Amino acid sequence: xxxxxxxxxxxxxxxxxxxxxxxxxxxxxxxxxxxxxxxxxxxxxxxxxxxxxxxxxxxxxxxxxxxxxxxxxxxxxxxxxxxxxxxxxxxxxxxxxxxxxxxxxxxxxxxxxxxxxxxxxxxxxxxxxxxxxxxxxxxxxxxxxxxxxxxxxxxxxxxxxxxxxxxxxxxxxxxxxxxxxxxxxxxxxxxxxxxxxxxxxxxxxxxxxxxxxxxxxxxxxxxxxxxxxxxxxxxxxxxxxxxxxxxxxxxxxxxxxxxxxxxxxxxxxxxxxxxxxxxxxxxxxxxxxxxxxxxxxxxxxxxxxxxxxxxxxxxxxxxxxxxxxxxxxxxxxxxxxxxxxxxxxx
Amino acid sequence: xxxxxxxxxxxxxxxxxxxxxxxxxxxxxxxxxxxxxxxxxxxxxxxxxxxxxxxxxxxxxxxxxxxxxxxxxxxxxxxxxxxxxxxxxxxxxxxxxxxxxxxxxxxxxxxxxxxxxxxxxxxxxxxxxxxxxxxxxxxxxxxxxxxxxxxxxxxxxxxxxxxxxxxxxxxxxxxxxxxxxxxxxxxxxxxxxxxxxxxxxxxxxxxxxxxxxxxxxxxxxxxxxxxxxxxxxxxxxxxxxxxxxxxxxxxxxxxxxxxxxxxxxxxxxxxxxxxxxxxxxxxxxxxxxxxxxxxxxxxxxxxxxxxxxxxxxxxxxxxxxxxxxxxxxxxxxxxxxxxxxxxxxx
DNA sequence: TTGAAAGCGCTAACAT
DNA sequence: ATGTTAGCGCTTTCAA
Numbered sequence: 159x160x161x162x163x164x165x166x167x168x169x170x171x172x173x174x175x176x177x178x179x180x181x182x183x184x185x186x187x188x189x190x191x192x193x194x195x196x197x198x199x200x201x202x203x204x205x206x207x208x209x210x211x212x213x214x215x216x217x218x219x220x221x222x223x224x225x226x227x228x229x230x231x232x233x234x235x236x237x238x239x240x241x242x243x244x245x246x247x248x249x250x251x252x253x254x255x256x257x258x259x260x261x262x263x264x265x266x267x268x269x270x271x272x273x274x275x276x277x278x279x280x281x282x283x284x285x286x287x288x289x290x291x292x293x294x295x296x297x298x299x300x301x302x303x304x305x306x307x308x309x310x311x312x313x314x315x316x317x318x319x320x321x322x323x324x325x326x327x328x329x330x331x332x333x334x335x336x337x338x339x340x341x342x343x344x345x346x347x348x349x350x351x352x353x354x355x356x357x358x359x360x361x362x363x364x365x366x367x368x369x370x371x372x373x374x375x376x377x378x379x380x381x382x383x384x385x386x387x388x389x390x391x392x393x394x395x396x397x398x399x400x401x402x403x404x405x406x407x408x409x410x411x412x413x414x415x416x417x418x419x420x421x422x423x424x425x426x427x428x429x430x431x432x433x434x435x436x437x438x439x440x441x442x443x444x445x446x447x448x449x450x451x452x453x454x455x456x457x458x459x460x461x462x463x464x465x466x467x468x469x470x471x472x473x474x475x476x477x478x479x480x481x482x483x484x485x486x487x488x489x490x491x492x493x494x495x496x497x498x499x500x501x502x503x504x
Numbered sequence: 505x506x507x508x509x510x511x512x513x514x515x516x517x518x519x520x521x522x523x524x525x526x527x528x529x530x531x532x533x534x535x536x537x538x539x540x541x542x543x544x545x546x547x548x549x550x551x552x553x554x555x556x557x558x559x560x561x562x563x564x565x566x567x568x569x570x571x572x573x574x575x576x577x578x579x580x581x582x583x584x585x586x587x588x589x590x591x592x593x594x595x596x597x598x599x600x601x602x603x604x605x606x607x608x609x610x611x612x613x614x615x616x617x618x619x620x621x622x623x624x625x626x627x628x629x630x631x632x633x634x635x636x637x638x639x640x641x642x643x644x645x646x647x648x649x650x651x652x653x654x655x656x657x658x659x660x661x662x663x664x665x666x667x668x669x670x671x672x673x674x675x676x677x678x679x680x681x682x683x684x685x686x687x688x689x690x691x692x693x694x695x696x697x698x699x700x701x702x703x704x705x706x707x708x709x710x711x712x713x714x715x716x717x718x719x720x721x722x723x724x725x726x727x728x729x730x731x732x733x734x735x736x737x738x739x740x741x742x743x744x745x746x747x748x749x750x751x752x753x754x755x756x757x758x759x760x761x762x763x764x765x766x767x768x769x770x771x772x773x774x775x776x777x778x779x780x781x782x783x784x785x786x787x788x789x790x791x792x793x794x795x796x797x798x799x800x801x802x803x804x805x806x807x808x809x810x811x812x813x814x815x816x817x818x819x820x821x822x823x824x825x826x827x828x829x830x831x832x833x834x835x836x837x838x839x840x841x842x843x844x845x846x847x848x849x850x
Numbered sequence: 851t852t853g854a855a856a857g858c859g860c861t862a863a864c865a866t
Numbered sequence: 867a868t869g870t871t872a873g874c875g876c877t878t879t880c881a882a
Contacts, residue, residue, distance in 0.1 A: 171654065173629065173875060184853050189877065214652050219629040220575065221875030223566045228877095237590040248585060252612070264610055266598070280607065283565040285517065306560050308517065329859055348854050392797025422797045429799055451738025451768045453775055494631065519859060535861065543867055567859030574861095616870050843880050 197216025250467020596813020
């Protein structure tokens, strides 16, 4: 039986020095090779790379970042990952940052201002090169941090308000107004509203405000409303719709604050054999991919998620590449209504 | 008109020294206050905190991590954010890590082994305290990195294979087998399969293998199959189902590799007035929340996403708290079939 | 083309 | 309870 050598080698992470010793070249030169900086002869380059690979060296970005005071991270702060909207924004951000040195790091706030403040603080303590943050509403402390961070900040999704620095989004107030106009124009008069129980979802709130504002100008009020939280949005949409119509059978239009509950309502109405959009019209918001597969296409409005992500990342990348760059930093995208099969066209 | 002072103060990030000077206390003591370490008198603590807040100081974790060689990051590496499965895993991870010092950092591989290798390298270069990575299949280089990183590694989702270190998941092969058994037991004989065009989705592959294995033992073969990529899964499920049934009307069961395409198929069959599960049975995989809102509930199997995330995070947290901890590090969860309304019970 | 020295901002370890 | 010193692993800067 063989005795195994008791080399209690606590796996110490490898350093540049290890590669330096293994290749017989100074740490500095190794560093240059690994970063493709400065002139290095092909001979040493080859030797260094061989040694690094052989050892399995992984550079220490912590040390690198401290020494160079360059951290190629972009903090991305969003309220949630669980509805399909923010992942798509992330996809847009990723698409653009992939062609750069920058790496996104995501923080989630659950729509809570204090959590946003905390997450922001945590992220800033890594000294990122830029911040992309959802919404224009932040705690005073959060705003102060963004203000004094000395890095590009892009507030996304919403443009109804004053940004700290740059912003990319749509006007949710306008989105609400336009939907109200389309609904009234189509001749609907008795309108119900369903949405999330989220006092802190400012974008949903603004859509609602824009919506009621236009109704009000036409002397119309929302006749019934219902809010939900948690659970399967599709199922909730179904339940709420049933409850509302049982309660208020005179309604001829249902406006949903998001497509998922709208889709649930649509499925319910179709099952009941109700004529959509003849007897009752429906509209949601977001233009989620899901809608493509439903028996009828729900009327909705695009939130421009991918585009917002891309533009925000482009602003950050451009500002970092050249701080004096002259690019548009206040971008308001203008989504069009998609009538689908649930809102009469007029 | 007042002349504004031209203090071209290039916003230099604040350091401990700034707080130290502002509060008249040594840097070390400031550091202690800010980390709640060691004994500090209430008087100085108060002064220091006031100064820090007043200045808007945000600690530099880069420097802190380098000095203490402690980086409270957990690298989480997943294939995708765009189907609902991984966000739910992240939620589970978050839930557990929120009660610790640890912070998850997410990397996405798009199901590409080379990209996984690259993402892993990038993340390891930040010297995280642990790694949670989806799947058991990695490039040789990736496996070597995980092996020699000297930190806890948890491979998640799948348990059909040999992990580098810890693993938490379900057996997808078994999931496929069990579904096949249930289908045969219910008396279905002519089976079609639909799935993604993803040769690199090993878990889908394993489910398929387990599925066909059991069918084979009963002398049954899959009679038709179809694969898709891109687009709305719900719409694709609808299209593929139509195409397949037009082509192979003798089929009496359709097995889908995920719930979304299964849901699309279900909606299509219901529209066609086909008797489900009498004439045709259906089953998907994942048990996504969406299913709750459909007119009928699709048969499926839970992927235990939340639980997997939680357990993985718990393993990391436990190992970091006490490297000699004696906890289970090979966890195979066993999901039960959910028959819903689309698979006959027998 | 290569190397040596200094220091990034913080914390461990040791004074006091 | 507070301060001092050294150094984390790398990059910047300057010298050779």
